[in-house]
Amino acid sequence: MSVVTVQLFASYADAFGAPQLEIPLEPGSTVADLVRRIQALPSGDLLPASPRVAVNRKFAAPDKLIGSNDEIALIPPVAGG
Amino acid sequence: MKRAGVVARAIDPASLIAEVQSPQVGGISLFLGTVRDTNDGRTVTGLDYSAYTAMAESEMAEILSEAGERFGVDSIVVEHRVGALRLEDISIAIVAAHAHRQPAMACTRFVIDEIKKRVPIWKREHYVDGTTQWVDPTHESGASAL
Numbered sequence: 001m002s003v004v005t006v007q008l009f010a011s012y013a014d015a016f017g018a019p020q021l022e023i024p025l026e027p028g029s030t031v032a033d034l035v036r037r038i039q040a041l042p043s044g045d046l047l048p049a050s051p052r053v054a055v056n057r058k059f060a061a062p063d064k065l066i067g068s069n070d071e072i073a074l075i076p077p078v079a080g081g
Numbered sequence: 082m083k084r085a086g087v088v089a090r091a092i093d094p095a096s097l098i099a100e101v102q103s104p105q106v107g108g109i110s111l112f113l114g115t116v117r118d119t120n121d122g123r124t125v126t127g128l129d130y131s132a133y134t135a136m137a138e139s140e141m142a143e144i145l146s147e148a149g150e151r152f153g154v155d156s157i158v159v160e161h162r163v164g165a166l167r168l169e170d171i172s173i174a175i176v177a178a179h180a181h182r183q184p185a186m187a188c189t190r191f192v193i194d195e196i197k198k199r200v201p202i203w204k205r206e207h208y209v210d211g212t213t214q215w216v217d218p219t220h221e222s223g224a225s226a227l
Contacts, residue, residue: 009133058136075201078200080172
């Protein structure tokens with residue numbers, strides 16, 4: 001089991017009351033596994049069914065494997081411009 | 082040259098135009114996004130923009146690269162501002178230069194459309210009644226359900 005840091009922004013940071021989360025993950029976990037872990041937390045039900053996740057500053061597919069040194073962020077619906 | 086930046090200061094369109102200007106250029110297209118006083122029927126008094134800066138800059142750089150290939154434009158600069166903005170402030174400026182006008186104009190349109198889809202930047206609107214809300218373009222009303 002390793003712990004990954006997940007960066008939060010905007011409405012998601014407000015929902016969890018924090019700019020980041022520390023999530024324990026089994027080796028071999030995927031983005032989808034991580035999302036399920038986060039959705040099981042208090043306030044996790046405020047997230048959409050399939051929130052966008054960035055791994056190493058790129059949008060990641062649900063089946064992408066997560067490494068212990070990856071930079072991970074949960075990305076709320078974007079509204080730049 | 083291509084440059085994409087997230088900045089926490091006022092955007093100066095003239096300085097961006099100067100970055101792309103050259104004797105080979107015959108057309109410069111400039112797009113500015115500015116803060117509007119209404120959204121979804123509510124009176125807006127100001128905005129806060131925030132960003133996942135490292136990814137926003139790399140994603141914008143990727144968009145500029147795609148735009149360059151698609152339209153044959155070598156000179157494109159974009160700056161997106163973050164922090165507290167007032168009405169009429171410039172939130173984003175995109176400048177593209179080419180020998181001819183059409184590639185330059187197509188380029189700025191493509192860049193703003195792609196930024197709105199995939200660059201991790203968010204805005205929180207402040208309303209005249211003192212409330213605030215994150216804008217969610219995927220939500221029916223445009224306001225965040227969170």
